[in-house]
Amino acid sequence: MTTLKDVARLANVSASTVSRVLNHNPAISTATQKKVLRAMQKLRYVPNSNARNLALQHTMTLGVILPATQAMVFSNPFFVALIQGINHICSQNNYLTAVATGDDIQELQQTITMMAQQNKIRQFILLYSQKNDPILQILQQLGLRYVILGKPFENSQAMPYVDNDNILAGTDVTTYLLKQGHRAIGFLYSDLSQMVQADRLLGYQRAMQQSGLPQHAFQINDDYEQLQTQLRHIMALKPEITALITTDDMQALAVQQALVPLDLKRHISQISFNNSIFARVARPMLTSVEVFPVKLGEEVARLAIQDHAETFVSNLIIPHRIIERSSVWTQ
Template identity: 25%
Template sequence: MSTIKDVALKAGVSIATVSRVLNNRGAISEATRKAVFQAMEELDYHPNEVARSLGKQRSKIIGLILPPLTHQFYAELATSIEDAAYRHGYKLMLCNSFFDSEKEKSYVEMLRRNMVDGIIVGSHTGETDYFKNSRLPIVSVETIISDDIPAVVSDNFQGGSLATRHLLAKGCKNLVHVSGELRLRLSSDERAGAFTQLCEQAGVRHHIFEATEQMLRDLNYSEIVTRIFHEIPDVDGIFASSDIIAAECVKTCAALGYRVPEDVKIVGFDGISFSKMFHPPLTTIRQDIPALGLECVRQLLTSIAGEDVQNRTVLPVNLIERKTT
C-alpha cells in the first residue's frame, strides 16, 4: 500500500506539501496541486482508508452532491435528506455541482479526503469513473449513475402516464412535453417515454421540447416555452417536466392571450410546496420528497454497514388536480 512519503517522492514535493494539499491549507500553486493528485491517482493512494482500517471508525458524516439548490425541488430534497440523516445520528456535507463534471470530481475527492462515510448523489454529468473509484458507499437519488450503483427514484414512467392520461381525458388533441436533455440518462427520461407511448396509442399529435442544463441552472425557461407557442400555436395540452417549467407555461399563456385551462391545459411535475400557490394553482404529479430523502439515507446507511442494498428502489407518485386543467 502506498504511503504519503511515496506520493511526495513521485510528485517531487515534501511530505508537508502533500499534507497541505490533502487538507487544502496554505498557499499551494495549481501546478503543485495537480502534481500531487496525479501522483495519488497513479499510486492508488487513498489517505482515509488507513483510518477506516483501524477500528472501523465512522465520521458520522454523509456527503451530498446536488444540482443548484435554487431549484426548489432540490432544496426540498436536501432538506428531507438532512432531516433523515440527522434522525440517524449523521450530519451532511453539502456540495453544489452545477452539473459540472470537474466540480463533481473535485467534490468526490474532497469528500473522500474528509472521511465521509458515504455519498448521496443527485447530480450526474454522464461520467462514472470517479464515483466507482471513490471506494465509498454511494447511493444516487433521482438519477442513474451506473447499473452497479444503487439508485432511489420516483416512478417517473407512472408519473408520465398519469399526466398524459389526465390531459387526454380532458380532451387535449395536440400535446407537448417539455423534458430535460434526454442524452443525460436521467431517470426523468421515463416521463418522456410514457408521454410518447400514450400519445401514439391515442393517435394524437405530440411533440417533445428538450430544456437545456443551462436553463436548469438559470431557472429561465422563457425561451423554450415561447418557442412552443410560436411553433405549435394550436397546442392545447402541456406536460412539463417540472413545476417551475409549468409555471413558465402559465405565465407565457397569459402574455400571449391563451386562457388556462380553457385554451391550454397544463400539468407540472415534482409537487413542490409552491405549486399550490401559483396562479392558478397548478395541477401536478407529486413526488414524495420526504420518502425519497428517507429511503436514500436508509439505503446508504445499509451500505455503510456492509450489507447488500437493492439496485433500484422505485417510489410511487400521484396526480394532484388543481386549476390548470
C-alpha cells in the first residue's frame, strides 16, 4: 500500500510538506502543491482521512450556526443559498457540515458546546452578525475557530468575516431612487441589532444627508395586521413619501401586500435586497440588490477550513449589483 512517505520520496519533498498539502496549508507554494499532487496521482495514493483526523484531534467537519430565530431562516431562500455554497466548498475539500440550530439562545449554546466537546468540531461558521451575541461569546470561551457571515459589530479588523459592503449598498439603492426623481424616500427596517440592517440604514442616511434631503426611517413589525396599521400611520404622517427601501425581499413583499388595501401600492416605488424568489413573484416584480449568497457561502467556507495560524485574520467583501425591475417608477 502506498504511503505518505512514498509520495514525499517521489515528489522530492518532506513528509510534513505532503501533509501540509493535504491540509490545504496556504504557506505551501502552488508549484510544490502541483508536484505533490502529481506524485499522488502517479502512485494512486488515497489519503487516510480517519488517520488524519486522529492526528489532528478533530473531525473534518465544519459547524454551521443558524440564528435562533429559525422561522426566519427556514422560510428565507437567502440562507438556503448560503448553505448551498458552503456545502459546495466542503465537498471539494472532503469536509462534512453539521448544522447547529436551537429554539432559543440557550438551546443553541448547548448544541454548540456538545458539537465541540463530543464531536470534536473545532471550526464554525456563524451565519449572521448580531450585536452583543452570546453565541459569539461561547465560541470564544471554548477556544473555537470561527468565521462570521457579516461584518462584526465590534473588532471587525480582528475577526475573520465575509460580507457585502452593506453601507455602500444602502447608499447605492438610495442614489438609484434619487436618480429616478424621488426626493421623499422612506427606509423600513425591523431589527437594528442585525448588522446587515444597521449598515443598510447607515448607507441610506448618508445618501440622503449628502443630497440635503430629510430622512424617513421607520421600524416595522413582521405581523401583517400590525404592519398594515404601521404603514397607514407612516403614510398619514409622511404623505410626501413616493418610494420605500426595505432591508430584504421577504419584508418588501409583505409591505407590498399591506399597501394594497390602503390603495397606495400603485403610488409607491419599492426597492429591496437579496434578489430572491420573492422579488420575482411580487407584482410588480421588485427591483432588488443581488448580493450573491452562493458566492458568500463559498467564500465563508473557504476561510473557515483553511489551515492558518491563529494570528492570521482575513475578511472578504463580495460585490453587489442592483437588478432593475418594474417596482420603481420615475417621478
